[in-house]
Amino acid sequence: MKNNLSLLNRLALAAAGLVLSLNCSASLADVVAVVSAKSAVTSLSNEQIVNIFMGKTTLFPNGDRALPIDQTEGAASRNEFYLLFAGKSAAQIKASWAKLIFTGRGRPPKAVLNDSEVKRLLVENPNAIGYIQRNMVDDSVKALTRD
Amino acid sequence: MPALCKPAFNRMSAMLTSIALMTMMVCAVDARAEEHDTSIFSVSGFGTVGFVHSTEHQADYTNSPWYKPSGAGYSQNWSGGVDSRFALQLDAKFTPQLSAVVQAISQLRYDNTYTPSLEWANIKYEFTPDSSVRLGRIVMSTFLASDYRNVGYAYPWVRPPLDVYNMMPVNVNDGADVSYRFHFGEATNTIQGFYGVDNLKSPGTASHPAASNNPARNSWGVFDTYESGPTILRLAYQHSNLSLDGVNAFFDLFKNPAFGAQGINLANKYGSYKVPITFWGASASYDPGKWFLMSEIGQSKILPSFMGEQRAWYVSSGYRTGEFTPFVAYSRSKKLSTTSDPGLNLGLVNPFMQGYAAGLNAGLNGFLKPTTGTTVTVGCRWDIMKNTDIKLQYEHVTLDAGSSGLLINLQPGFKTGSSFNLVSATVDWVF
Numbered sequence: 222m223k224n225n226l227s228l229l230n231r232l233a234l235a236a237a238g239l240v241l242s243l244n245c246s247a248s249l250a251d252v253v254a255v256v257s258a259k260s261a262v263t264s265l266s267n268e269q270i271v272n273i274f275m276g277k278t279t280l281f282p283n284g285d286r287a288l289p290i291d292q293t294e295g296a297a298s299r300n301e302f303y304l305l306f307a308g309k310s311a312a313q314i315k316a317s318w319a320k321l322i323f324t325g326r327g328r329p330p331k332a333v334l335n336d337s338e339v340k341r342l343l344v345e346n347p348n349a350i351g352y353i354q355r356n357m358v359d360d361s362v363k364a365l366t367r368d
Numbered sequence: 369m370p371a372l373c374k375p376a377f378n379r380m381s382a383m384l385t386s387i388a389l390m391t392m393m394v395c396a397v398d399a400r401a402e403e404h405d406t407s408i409f410s411v412s413g414f415g416t417v418g419f420v421h422s423t424e425h426q427a428d429y430t431n432s433p434w435y436k437p438s439g440a441g442y443s444q445n446w447s448g449g450v451d452s453r454f455a456l457q458l459d460a461k462f463t464p465q466l467s468a469v470v471q472a473i474s475q476l477r478y479d480n481t482y483t484p485s486l487e488w489a490n491i492k493y494e495f496t497p498d499s500s501v502r503l504g505r506i507v508m509s510t511f512l513a514s515d516y517r518n519v520g521y522a523y524p525w526v527r528p529p530l531d532v533y534n535m536m537p538v539n540v541n542d543g544a545d546v547s548y549r550f551h552f553g554e555a556t557n558t559i560q561g562f563y564g565v566d567n568l569k570s571p572g573t574a575s576h577p578a579a580s581n582n583p584a585r586n587s588w589g590v591f592d593t594y595e596s597g598p599t600i601l602r603l604a605y606q607h608s609n610l611s612l613d614g615v616n617a618f619f620d621l622f623k624n625p626a627f628g629a630q631g632i633n634l635a636n637k638y639g640s641y642k643v644p645i646t647f648w649g650a651s652a653s654y655d656p657g658k659w660f661l662m663s664e665i666g667q668s669k670i671l672p673s674f675m676g677e678q679r680a681w682y683v684s685s686g687y688r689t690g691e692f693t694p695f696v697a698y699s700r701s702k703k704l705s706t707t708s709d710p711g712l713n714l715g716l717v718n719p720f721m722q723g724y725a726a727g728l729n730a731g732l733n734g735f736l737k738p739t740t741g742t743t744v745t746v747g748c749r750w751d752i753m754k755n756t757d758i759k760l761q762y763e764h765v766t767l768d769a770g771s772s773g774l775l776i777n778l779q780p781g782f783k784t785g786s787s788f789n790l791v792s793a794t795v796d797w798v799f
Contacts, residue, residue: 268554268597277556277595279497294754308657312691312751319522319798322412323457324507324515325469325488 251355252301253364255339259347261285264366271307273350275317276327281350289330290342290351296335302352410459416520418451418759418794426782427775429790431527433739434537434582437480437571440790442777449476451526451794453518455487465494473518478571478579487518487540498549505542506562509591510604511664512651514539520796524660524695524749526761527792529682531701531743534774535668536647537675538584538608540566555596563588566608573614580614585642602651609642610670615735616640621728626721627712634711636672638732643673659687674735676705684745691752697745703738707770737784739774741767747792756797763790 254270256262262281265273272278273287281287292299294311303314321327333339339351344361358364422429422441430439431450440447453475460468471488490504507515513528520526527533543564550557566584573580589606619639622631649666665681679702686695711729714722747761766787767773775782 266554272554272556278551310688310751311754312757313657313688315755315798316522319414319519320516322459323414323455323471323519323522323798324509325459325467325471325490325492325502328410328459328461 252298252305252352253355253358254302254306254350254352254367255343255358255362255364256350257343257347258361258363260350260363262350262365263363267306267367270350270365270367274330275307275314276321276330286348287350288346288348290339290349291330291332292336292339292352293332293334296332298336298352298354306352408460408462410461411456412459412799413454413456414519414521414796414798415454416451416518416794416796417448418520418526418792419446419448420450420526420790420792421446422788422790424775424782424786424788426779427772428777429788430774430776431530431534433534433774433776435478435568435570436476436776437478438476438777441775441788442779451520451792452476455518457488467492467494475518478569480571498551499547501544501546503544505540506545506564508536508539508541508562508587508589508606509560510536510539510589510606510647511649511666512600512602512653512662519798520759520794521755521757521798524686524693524759525684525697525745525747526759526794529664529684529697529699529743529745530774531699531741532664532666532680532682535666535678535680535701536606536645537582537612537670538566538568538587538610538645540568541587542566543587555594558593558595560591560593561589570612570614576614576617580612580617582610582612582614584608584610584645589647598654598656600651600653600655602649604647604649604651604666606645606647608645610640610645611642612640615674618731618735622712622732624721626718627725628716630712630716634709634732638672638674638709638735640670640673640675643670643675645670657688659685661685671705674732676703676736678703678705678740680740686749691750693749693751695745695747695749697743699743699745701740701742702768703740703771707736707738708733709736738768738771740771741765741773755799756795759792759794759796761790761792761794763792764788765790 261283269282274289279287300311303309318329336353336357339353340362343349343351420440424441426442428439428442430436439450453473455471455473457471468491469488472484473487474482474484476482486505488505488507490502490506492500492502494500509515511533513523516522517528541562541564543562545560545562547558547560564587566587568582569579570582572578587608592603594601616639619635622635624631647668651664653662663683667679669677682697682699684697686693709732711732712725714725717725744764747759750758752758767785769785772778772784
């Protein structure tokens with residue numbers, strides 16, 4: 222009986238661990254790329270999104286001009302976004318920009334403080350693209366599906 | 369370049385410099401006060417404080433044997449002059465098409481001071497977001513990291529592998545470049561071409577105590593960079609005509625009428641009188657985020673001159689775990705052209721001049737010595753806090769037979785073909 226209990230305990234622990242790790246990856250996956258509800262863009266690949274934010278392209282695949290709205294360093298969604306979409310840490314993103322800034326090849330995109338600010342700018346500009354937590358998505362913006 | 373254009377370029381550089389410095393002074397305060405995305409001007413910068421120790425005490429190790437006067441080993445036990453530097457950059461975006469960049473950098477230079485010099489100063493016009501032309505001072509992107517080689521924060525090592533990165537004595541250009549980027553689906557290909565002139569100063573030497581000029585003329589080149597996700601592939605070709613005035617002061621001695629035609633022939637064969645440099649390079653880098661693997665190879669031909677023909681390559685890899693990036697690198701350089709010459713035939717020299725001629729021959733063979741070898745590097749980068757990293761690096765350098773490597777200030781006790789170790793510690797930051 223004692224053994225059974227400890228087995229149950231272990232199972233419970235394992236289940237809790239599984240739930241925790243699922244939660245963990247779910248919370249990571251909760252940052253979504255968003256465009257204005259008025260934008261014609263509906264889906265982009267990870268690489269297309271990263272290319273826009275890292276200054277490698279200024280256009281959406283449909284030819285429309287893309288205006289990336291970044292979040293400032295330290296903003297809750299920023300690190301999640303770059304880790305999830307580019308597989309890179311805040312320091313790696315900063316190092317990538319250092320290569321471009323100090324060779325005169327580019328400047329980072331405009332950055333705002335948080336998800337609400339991103340949404341405000343997206344409403345104002347149909348060419349803008351940003352990233353916010355999925356639970357911040359409402360009618361004013363459109364979450365992009367990743368293909 | 370037609371001779372008439374040269375003064376124009378010099379004037380332009382001087383003008384850019386003064387405009388840039390004035391705007392820097394007037395606007396730096398404003399730029400800091402305002403939101404960076406709404407202001408025309410933005411100020412940024414980077415720096416490194418680093419110390420390196422060399423176990424070779426009979427010579428100095430430096431990252432820039434062409435342009436620095438001292439380093440670690442002989443002059444200093446731990447040298448701060450090899451890696452330490454500080455740079456301030458002003459960017460101006462006048463219109464969506466027209467922008468300018470000025471970067472002043474303070475680092476140990478030819479005159480043994482840290483007097484700031486202009487590393488970048490150019491204006492850029494973007495015809496489209498994918499095509500642009502720049503006028504002014506532009507650092508050559510000979511290798512992948514050449515144009516950001518001073519920005520320690522931008523790469524994993526304490527310094528880019530020097531066996532490769534030091535093979536080209538010309539690395540800045542005052543002139544123009546054009547760039548065009550095309551897109552293939554999610555991949556991009558950027559082709560860049562440049563044309564211009566340059567004059568870097570080197571420290572004085574025994575045979576030429578004053579600092580000397582190293583004018584590079586008729587510089588042009590083409591770089592093609594393909595980027596697709598984590599992959600970068602690159603091809604480079606460039607050309608210059610280079611004169612190392614300080615070195616030529618030595619080779620001019622061979623032109624003494626007492627040596628006749630053989631002296632003139634030797635001077636022209638091994639001096640660097642507007643010697644054509646041709647260079648090609650290839651680079652590949654794969655960096656999916658968690659780890660990286662990169663390799664570059666280059667071959668330079670600086671003939672006729674003592675520098676001759678050289679090939680160098682490296683391969684480097686690192687793995688990122690949390691804030692730590694341990695890395696390794698292996699680099700190899702090799703001189704392909706002659707490393708010795710009998711020099712003046714003493715039998716044809718007036719007996720009174722034979723001792724002097726033998727001295728010149730020894731000097732000539734000093735210049736012809738290879739500067740090549742292999743380097744094994746092991747190190748770790750630690751991203752300790754926002755915008756700041758700490759690096760520790762160990763290197764084992766094995767010089768080729770007869771080689772003095774990239775060492776300077778060789779002492780009488782120095783033995784060519786030796787091996788030695790380096791330990792470096794640096795802090796890099798950007799702001």
